[in-house]
Each structure stands twice: as structure tokens, then as C-alpha cells.
Amino acid sequence: MVVSVLSLHQLTCFLATYEHGSLTAAAEELGYSQPSVSEQIRTLEKSLGVQLFRRVGRGVVPTTVADTLRPHAEQVLAAVDEAQQSVQEVKNFEKGTIRFGMFGIARLYGGSRLIADVLTRYPGVRVELIGQNSTEVFEDLRRGRLEAAMLAVSTVESEGMTVTPVAREELVYISADPDRTASPVTAHRLSTASLVMAETTYRAVDSTRITLRQMLHETGRNPPSRIEVEDIETAVELVGMGFADSVVPKGAAQQLLPRLAPNASWASLRPRVYDTFAVVHRSGAILSPAARLMIELATKRIQAIAEPL
Amino acid sequence: MVVSVLSLHQLTCFLATYEHGSLTAAAEELGYSQPSVSEQIRTLEKSLGVQLFRRVGRGVVPTTVADTLRPHAEQVLAAVDEAQQSVQEVKNFEKGTIRFGMFGIARLYGGSRLIADVLTRYPGVRVELIGQNSTEVFEDLRRGRLEAAMLAVSTVESEGMTVTPVAREELVYISADPDRTASPVTAHRLSTASLVMAETTYRAVDSTRITLRQMLHETGRNPPSRIEVEDIETAVELVGMGFADSVVPKGAAQQLLPRLAPNASWASLRPRVYDTFAVVHRSGAILSPAARLMIELATKRIQAIAEPL
DNA sequence: CACAACCATAGGCGATGCCTTTGGTTCCTG
């Protein structure tokens, strides 16, 4: 890219001079002294290699080159104005994009209402709720592509990340067999169950599985998943068909069981086990107003469903 | 007009940084040191009141505000480029307007061929040949609206103007009566003639009349115009009809008599009297290339018809 | 765990921009 030799200040002085036909008047309008404007014009003429004004005793008269330059100079300054204005509009949430990360099943925790919250307050903005899966969201945070996110985490310890828990959500056992949900499910019973688990692509980092692994650690076994699927709705449907049981967040169970597995029921684990919903961002980051807005709204929505911390 | 707080340099650094995702790489591209670019970005962020990049250990990542700013920044720099380019095009006679002053009857002295000369050499330019009348041209020169002109002058003395004669043109007596053009016309005969004179609106400053006044000064009489008209063609036609005689530049007589007054003929004055064609511009002016071009071409055309000096 | 990549900070230096003062020119007016 060619580094331009002319400056916005020169163009401003040029336009003011053109319109007034006088360096003195231009200087007065711009709040500068007459020699300053004179110098700017001279510098501009020198760098362009052309004469822009004829000095004619009283006042100055634009040359035809100045006639040519004027509309271009106006366009430059107008573009600058637009640039500044558009940034301010983004700053004021009148326009622009607000990008925020959410855990994968945000749809079951008021994700659409969260977006509605934002759009109601700020009708002009675009909203991007990133949350295909927790791993990618975490990676986006780490790489700086995302500023902040609301995630389901199994631990608040994370290298270089600040994790602020805002709510906890019980993990419950669901089954089509009423006997198995008649009483709280112990680690031992869980370790012998036949389970269908969702989020198979990210099973290594899925917070539900990690939490279950911690629970089963004392039994010396891993969670015994018999079926692996991608999304929680499919898992619940399979539970309803009786192929397996599952462990899901309680809010998801309450929403999905009536719709997808009406014959199934749920029970707590013993001891109770919780997923944690937390605001996550890079340590040391100064959060933008947009991020703070999303954190505030998302926290409210989450705490209306899960248990506030 | 609001004086902008941001600079083209900042926008250039911003774009380079945006494209590379790195201050170091941007600095390398722009030929600056890394801290310089870093400072520009920081200043820009501060003046806009927003964060444009998140610093993420290795490299920087644009925020959504930066996404918004980018197209505007590009437009600003593109407009600057266009401005510079258009000025250069005017400088190189590829575009723009060339404005030049000419005496009123330039049409009889190759005016259209002069314009053809310019357009042949520089097909892209606009040409404005200003010359409704000498007074206004002179006023335009004085006020700086015109840079230079080719005028018919009665004297080379003029306050604040540099007058450079390039050719002289004899003033001749024309008449439909062959007797009156059988021999050179003396001042005495001229003072008793019945004349039709053109350029009546500007009769006070018309160079032909001024020249005649000087010639008649010794006789103590003013030029005896019986009829006053605006344009020389009408005057010649009236001469052809026998209503009056006239005094016109020789080139005009040679061109107009056969066409408009075939029965009329011309004779020299005694002593011979001349109009002077001269290049006129403000004293002390540094002439632009465009003006020099017009002066060169107009001089050639005039000298091909009138007598070079 | 050490190295490489990258950004931030600090200090120094030259250039830029602005100001005031002054001089010269043009134009108007008494």
C-alpha cells in the first residue's frame, strides 16, 4: 500500500480556504492562525506538485486543479466522518455485531430468549451466539476470536482463563424403567448401568462426562456408555424407547422428557452431582461493554433456570 | 466542520494490522518499527474510545468494532488515492479543465483551430476559451479568475499586468465605395467619414477605437461613428449595404468581406495603424504548465494570421 | 524447559505544526 503524502488536516484547510476564498477566513473558521493555514496549503501544493490557489492581493482564487480536487477532498472527509460515526454507533449498540459464546445446549436454557433480550434493548445490533460445541468455543476464547462465553464447565481451573461460576445445574439420571428412578442412583448403580451419552464428538472434554468420571473415580470404573450420539434430543428419545438410560442436566430432562420420552422419569444421583455454568474469558482481558452486556443478560437467563451461585 | 481526531496514518496502520493479524508484520509491510505501529493503533483506539484488537500473546485479533471500521477505513484511503490520482491526471493534461482568455473575435483568428490543437494533443481535457469581451477578460485576469489570456491591446502598459506582444495586425478601412479605398486613408479623411463600429457595449475600452482615437488625436476629433453595433459581422454587412464605412482588423476584413460584403473593398490607413495581440497575465505570476501550453499554441495560431513581432 | 515470536514500555531525537511578529501588496476611501 502506498503511504499517502497528504493529510486530512491539509484537506480540511484546503476545503475551508476554497469555500471562503481566503486563508484568513479559513483560519478563523478552523480556529487556527492565518500562517498555519497558509503553511498547510503550501505544503499540500508542494506535495501534489500543483498550484491550488492564485494569490491575488486580497484573497485567493482556486485554480482549475483546485476545482478538480475539491469533490475528492469532500469525499475523503465524508468517508472519515462515516468511519467515526459507524464506530460510535457500534459503541452505542445502535449497529454492529455482538459476538458471544454459549454452551452447546443453550437452546434448552433460554438461548432464544437471551437473544430476544439483546434485540429488545438494542434493535439495531446483530447477534452471534457461538456454541456448536464447548471445545471450539474454548479454542475461540484462547485464540482471542471470542471475547467471552457462558459455558458448562467441570472445573473452574483453566490455564490462562478466568472462570466465574454463576449457577449450578444438577445432573440427573433418566430412564424408561420406573424402578431405576425410584430412588437416588449411587455411583455403584451408575457404574453398572447401560447409558446413552450425547456430544460424542467432544466426549473427551464434555463437562457432563468429566463430572461423571470424577464421581465414578472411587469405583474404579469409567462411565459405561453403550450408545454414543451427537445431540441430547436423540439421547432422550433413545431413553424413551428403552434402549438405554442417560445422565443429563436436570433442566434438559424437565424440558425434553415430556416431549420426547413421556414414559421416562428421572432421579437424582447420590451424592448429587452438578454441572457448573460459568462466564469464561481470557485472564487479564478488559471486557468490552458488549461482553459485559451479554454476561449480564446470559447470567440472568441461566439463573432463572439453574440454581444461582 | 468538525476537525477529525483520526489520521490517515492511523487508518493505514489499522488496515495493515487487520490484514496481517500482527503488529510486527504490519510494521514490516509499512516500513516502520513495531512500536510505531503499536502506538498508532493505541492512539486510534483511544481517540475512538473502543478496543480494535485483542492482544492474544502471539498476534492480535480484530474485535467486531474493527470489523465495522475496516470497510470504512478502506474507503477513506481509496478516496485519498483517487484524489491524488485525479490531481496528477490534471497535471498531466489527461483530464481536468484548461481555462484561457481570448479576445472577442478570436473566431476570426483560428479560435476553433486553437481548441483543436489542444484536444489533439490532450484528448482528455476540457477547454474553456473565455472571451465574450476584452473588459470582462481583463477583469477576470485582475481578479485571478483567469490565469492568462491572449488579447488585442492598444497599449502594453497596464497596472499590475504583464503584457507580452506576440503579433500586430493592421487596421484597415473598408467601404462599399471603391473611390474611398482607392488610396490610403488619412486621418483627416477618416475624421470626416461616416462609420459603423462594432463592440459598442465596450466602446470605451475597445482596442480598435482606442487606437483610432490616438490616430485622430492630432486632428482634434473623435472617431465619427454613425452606427454602433455589437458584432463585427453586422458591421461588415452594413458596410456592404453602403450605409457606412468601417475600420476593422485586416484579417477580419479578408475573411468577412468576400462572404458578407462582396462589393466592398479595403485600404490601409495613412499612416498605417496596428492593433497588438499580446499575452496578458498578472505581474509576478508563475504560469502553470496549462497556461504556458495555451500561450504557446495561441501564439502560433495568431502569428500564422497576423504579423509576428 | 528453553527458545522463538510477539507486544508493551521507556527514553531520545528529529520533524511537524502552531503561534506571534513583521513586512509587503492590494484595495478602498476620505
Next chain:
DNA sequence: CAGGAACCAAAGGCATCGCCTATGGTTGTG
């Protein structure tokens, strides 16, 4: 026609800006 008013140019001084080098801190990688 002479004096004054309006205006631009030039010069000198001062503060700020922009850029550089050197250095330190942090992150990601072999």
C-alpha cells in the same frame, strides 16, 4: 492621492508528535 484596512508570506520560537532503538514480559512451541 494619500492613508488605512484587509490579506498573504516569511521568520523565529516553542510544544507536540512520530519514529527509532533497547528492553522487558507474556505466550506458544519444539
